[in-house]
Each structure stands twice: as structure tokens, then as C-alpha cells.
Amino acid sequence: MRLMISAVSAAALVLVATPAQAAAPKDPVKAVRAVLTPGKGVKFTDVTDIVTRDDGGVTVQRRTGSLMFGRGKIAASDITATWEKGAFGDSHNNGRTIRIGTVVYSSGGEYKGKLPEGTRWFKQAKNGMTGDSNGWFSQVVNVAEPATLAALVKAGKRSGATYSGTITFGRLAKVSPWFKASLPIRWDKTVLTYKLTVGGNGLPQKLATSFPATGIWDSPSWEGRTFETETRYKGWGGKSSIKAPAANLVTTKTL
Structure with missing residues (x-):
């Protein structure tokens, strides 16, 4: 009798545990859309490695940043990029970029020492890059964009809470x-390879991407090199406020 009770109990535990283990996370696209409301946002960190065959x-490079949402979209971003000591012979400068709509304000980075005295930010109303030139060495995929996230989920293969797959630059x-x-x-x-991990609530927690450096620069010096970036997200739907720099510190001219 005791053996029979034990067997029944074990079977019951399996029946209870199996659905929880096999359960899929909530729809990531719906989860992200639900938090894309004005005044809300998310914080993130990036770490980029360059991997070579040998x-x-x-x-x-490492980045910290925050996004501010509008209605159903990203309204603004504030990103600080820090280069590892010795990377590329210290030829790159740390920098901060604020993007509001399509207007980009850049401080440091490629503009270090190139702005008129008394100013700290270079303003571009058109064709400004998210992250400026430092953005070449960063996370180029943004899962806070519903259409982008939907493309990753559709093209990826799900295993538990992780979606893995590939997508072309052209599609992105x-x-x-x-x-x-x-x-x-x-x-x-x-071709960009990705692995996206989401929480039980469907919101992205981690995104790892990689692509060959020759996908940007068609040069023998970049052959055999791969950019690998891991991004972690926290605070989805938290309060966020990103504002333009003080006008007296902004310029549209360079030296």
C-alpha cells in the first residue's frame, strides 16, 4: 500500500511539473507593445567583443543606455559608450549620444576636441547615427521596436524562453x-546570428548577436573577424525622461 501511494504521488508531481516546464513565455511582441507608452522606458547595457579565428x-567597448518610449515606438535614447583601454591603440574616444526623434546630440566620441570653445554637444537634425561612430561597435538590433522583435521571433527557433536564428542586414x-x-x-x-532570451512575462532579458566585420567593411584587415555583442535589459516600463542638452552647450559647427 505504501509503495502504491508513493507511485501515485510521484505521478501527480510529474503532472504538475510538466506544464510549467514546457510552458512557453508570453508573446514577446505583445509584451513589448504593452509597455510602449509615453514616459516609460527601459535600461540596457552592451558589451562588444571582436572575435578572430586565431x-x-x-x-x-561597453555601453550603458536608456530608452524613452512614445506611443507604440521609441521616442528617445541616451547612450554612453566606453572603450576598453588599448582597444585599437586607443584611437577611439568615449562618448555620449542623445537622440530625440531624428535629432542627434553627440558629446565626445568622434567630436572630442572638434567643437567651438564653450560648447559640448554637436547637433545633427538629419542623418545622425544612433551612437555616432561608436555605434559601429555596438548592438545594432533593438528589440524595443515591435517590428524588429516580430522579425526575430518569426525567423527564430524557440527553445524554452530562448529564440535563436539568423536574419540578414537587408531584412533588418x-x-x-x-x-x-x-x-x-x-x-x-x-547574415546576423542572434539568440534572444525573454522572461516569463515575454519581455526581453538578454540579446546576443554576431556578424562578420566584413559585413560593414570590405577590407582584408577585417577578414576573419566577428563582432559579438551581448545586451541585457532591465526595468521595462519604468519611468524614463530624456531631454535635449542645454541650448548654450549645443553647436552645429565643428573646428
Whole structure:
């Protein structure tokens, strides 16, 4: 009798545990759309490695940033990029970029030492890159864009809470304003590999992407190199306020 009770109990535990283990996360696209409301946002961190065939990977850049949402879209971003000491012979500068709508304000980075005295920010009303030139070495995929997220989910294969797959630069350019503003020059046939992990609520927690460096630069010096970026997200739907820099610190001229 005791053996029979034990067997029945074990079977009951299996029946209870199996649905929880096999349950799919909530629809990520619906989950993200639900938090895309004015005044809300999300924070993120990026780490980018350059991996070579012979030397393995080395971290070159880290970023911290926040997004502010509008109604159903990204309204603004504020990103700070920090280069690892010795990366590319210290030829790149740390920088911060604020993007509001299509207007971009840049401080440091490629504009370090190139602005008139007394100013700190360079303003571009058109064709400004998200993250400026530092953005070439960063996360070029933004899962806070519903159309972009939908493309990843559709093309990916789900295993538990993770979607893995590939997508071309050309496809990303069709659905993602963020991508086009990050890589305005690229080879659209380049294939990007991704792995997206979401929480039980469907909201993205981590995104890892990789693509060959020659997808941007068709140069022998970049052959055999791969950009690998991991992004982590926190605080989906939290309060967010991103404002333009003070007008007296802004210029549209360079030295």
C-alpha cells in the first residue's frame, strides 16, 4: 500500500511539473507593445567583443543606455559608450549620444576636441547615427521596436524562453529604424546570428548577436573577424525622461 501511494504521488508531481516546464513565455511582441507608452522606458547595457579565428575574443567597448518610449515606438535614447583601454591603440574616444526623434546630440566620441570653445554637444537634425561612430561597435538590433522583435521571433527557433536564428542586414533595414541609424553603410546580404532570451512575462532579458566585420567593411584587415555583442535589459516600463542638452552647450559647427 505504501509503495502504491508513493507511485501515485510521484505521478501527480510529474503532472504538475510538466506544464510549467514546457510552458512557453508570453508573446514577446505583445509584451513589448504593452509597455510602449509615453514616459516609460527601459535600461540596457552592451558589451562588444571582436572575435578572430586565431586569437579568440577581446572586449573592445561597453555601453550603458536608456530608452524613452512614445506611443507604440521609441521616442528617445541616451547612450554612453566606453572603450576598453588599448582597444585599437586607443584611437577611439568615449562618448555620449542623445537622440530625440531624428535629432542627434553627440558629446565626445568622434567630436572630442572638434567643437567651438564653450560648447559640448554637436547637433545633427538629419542623418545622425544612433551612437555616432561608436555605434559601429555596438548592438545594432533593438528589440524595443515591435517590428524588429516580430522579425526575430518569426525567423527564430524557440527553445524554452530562448529564440535563436539568423536574419540578414537587408531584412533588418526594412523593419528597423534603429538598425538603419546604427549602420547607414553596410552589405545587406550580411547574415546576423542572434539568440534572444525573454522572461516569463515575454519581455526581453538578454540579446546576443554576431556578424562578420566584413559585413560593414570590405577590407582584408577585417577578414576573419566577428563582432559579438551581448545586451541585457532591465526595468521595462519604468519611468524614463530624456531631454535635449542645454541650448548654450549645443553647436552645429565643428573646428
